[in-house]
Amino acid sequence: MGAYITFAKSHWLLSLAFLVVLVALVVNEVIIRMRGLSKINPQSLVNLMNREQALVLDLRSLEEFKAGHIAGAKHVDAVQLTNKIDNLLKDKNHPVILVCSQGQKALSHAQQVEKLGYQRVYYLAQGIAAWRQDNLPLVK
Numbered sequence: 001m002g003a004y005i006t007f008a009k010s011h012w013l014l015s016l017a018f019l020v021v022l023v024a025l026v027v028n029e030v031i032i033r034m035r036g037l038s039k040i041n042p043q044s045l046v047n048l049m050n051r052e053q054a055l056v057l058d059l060r061s062l063e064e065f066k067a068g069h070i071a072g073a074k075h076v077d078a079v080q081l082t083n084k085i086d087n088l089l090k091d092k093n094h095p096v097i098l099v100c101s102q103g104q105k106a107l108s109h110a111q112q113v114e115k116l117g118y119q120r121v122y123y124l125a126q127g128i129a130a131w132r133q134d135n136l137p138l139v140k
Helices: 002-010 012-035 042-052 062-067 078-088 104-115 127-133
Strands: 038-040 055-058 096-099 121-124
Touching (some): 042 096, 042 127, 055 078
Parallel strands (some): 096 121
16 A cells, blocks of 8 residues: 555656546546436347347448448437437337447437437447447448
């Protein structure tokens, strides 16, 4: 324990930066949980697609989408999402999963979709990066 204290004293700026990042991560996680948004992993996404025909909306650029996307996913420009979702999904109780590159864009847009009255909004935690990390297939 003494080594950690010595390190923190010697490298106070680095230690402060670490604490700021740690607090930001904790606050972000608390906000997500308070809003009731559900992050899911790739396996849960597959289960929702197979069992309940969940709608998967890919928010990445069209070029990224064409380079490889989850089978059955639909490309939606993130800016147009709130305008187009009513045309894509009429039943507000049907599961919808938002996907982006790293998960952050999908999280913020999931909040917007939820405000429109959709009850089962999910986002893929860590985005397509998590999908690739699990060695799951992408289609072109």
